Amino acid sequence: MKVIQIMDNFIVEGGVNSFVYDLCYALKEQGCDVSLIGLLRQGYDSNPEVKNLRNAGIRVECIGASSKKGALMHGIGKLRRLIKESSNGEQSICNLHLKLSVLMGVLATQGLNNIKCIETYHSLYSRYWLQTKVLSPFITMYIPCSESAKDEFVKRFHPKLNKVVAISNGVNCKKIREMAVRRNENVITAISVGRFTNQKNLHVTAEAFSKIDSKGFVYKIFGDGILKQQIVESAGGSERVKLCGQVSRQTIIEELTNCDIVVMPSLWEGLSIFMLEAMSLGCPMMISDVPSLRNVFGEKPLNAGEGWRLCTWGYLVETTNVKAYSQAMNHFLKHRDLIEKMRVEVEKYASSYSIEETAKSYMKVYMYCLQREN
Template identity: 25%
Template structure:
């Protein structure tokens, strides 16, 4: 099959998703059409993909809504796809590509061959005004009239989409390869609580900081944030170590030496960083948002406010054996639901169903 992937944002979790998916399906021909207007596009990214992947630049694509530029981006995408012979599948990634791509695929008569994966759909964003979120909802509804199957990254993202009256939605859980590093056994009285990701509104560093402040008088509790971003200044509690962006091996070492993964996210599709933590057996404490709530079977480890998060951490402090039990549970849930080969196989089956 010749599978065309279209994405405006060639960075972050969506980029990692595409690397893993295409590498896991090496017998198919993949063409990646990608936006070039993001500063955080990884350097030398092509070496991360198999040789069965080729690339086409989408020079006019950009993240924000700008009608004139979006019309130019739509026309450029139309011309790019029109020149590609024998397209079997069009797979659109994230909201901007999903909006413009569904219009283009309709114009080309390819709607029945089109898949759209939102990777945390735009109207879940809480870093924009309610008015703008309503515009995002309208845009998603409008684009859905042009066809294409929506494939959410998690069941809760699927449900959030369907709540807006949008149909033809299914879901395939995100999946990753388990980290090859082993979680270290903690024989001390200290507990390290870690989070990984961009220090941005989505990840809610203020809440992470407020939770850490509740343990400021306990020298045995340390918080670590692996990542950097525009809201780094909100991580002011003296018991937080913010590493900035670090090498992959260093990051994995931090995870291996941690005891609990804490997510304070406001919204997600299905977070790959939490999956990585679960793959090595880190117990997780997660904010109760779309994406996060799919990752735990015991909802007692989800929280809606600071008080509940602090209560869960204190429960772990008083019941160290629970850390061992939940470590095993994290691995069990990961292996059952979120392995890369399972995700790739389900996408392959979906591709085949649309190919025939």
């Protein structure tokens, strides 16, 4: 089976990119002829993953656009040629990731009857209704990255239900654990990772944890973005809260290995790759009360008036409640004997999100799509 994965760029950081890389490896292991095409030049020349993918027998190409506008104006023809070369006239799957790749992938495959386009829906995209409606006749199957992402997709876009199937994201647990480097830490560390955007809601936890009155506690936030100043102001100059900037995926894995709890106050997610990576390392979790996060643990929503809940794997917290996050963290700091118990419990859940099982599910959908009409 020929499978062509198309994504926006080759940046080193985790998230969707690391998922696509791991999916390529897993599909190759399961006998697929795999190609990967990037649209933007970003990361293509510097990311060591490009060489690793090629060494694994995966064809990696890039149309080399310097911007999204440039890709749309000048890159459709080159993308079409690369797709034709990769498919070599055989029945093939083009798996499209994120908005730009979906748009360009559909445009580039018009008239190529041997290609079936599949869209992986990773999250709630803003300003996406028109694109989805216009392109829907050319998408054979939509794959939301979780059941909650599927529910959101169906509610917003009303696709034919036989064209939507949820497949949970997965991670290469073995690879992540091999990247882990253990250090001796003398403080209790909580960490968050993400873009500084409204979605990640990091100003809430920055404010909550700035008020923690406990020696030997630090809250590290990794990332950058347009709301950095809001987070700085919410932290109020507290030494407890440290903004650590953008770092490599290797550094994030090392930080996860040595932290005591991972904090995810997001307003929404698809199925966070970062969350799955943290779980594979046995990190206790403190998550907001949104379906895509709590459903990973099969946890019910908080009850009315329930600001936070102690769970076997960590804490479920009312999403925008600063006081609740502060109370939950204070509880964690006062009951440090729970850390190892939570680690064991989290690792049990992590085993359900392996990239190998995810790839098997993708292959079943690919086979089905090659045998059906849109």
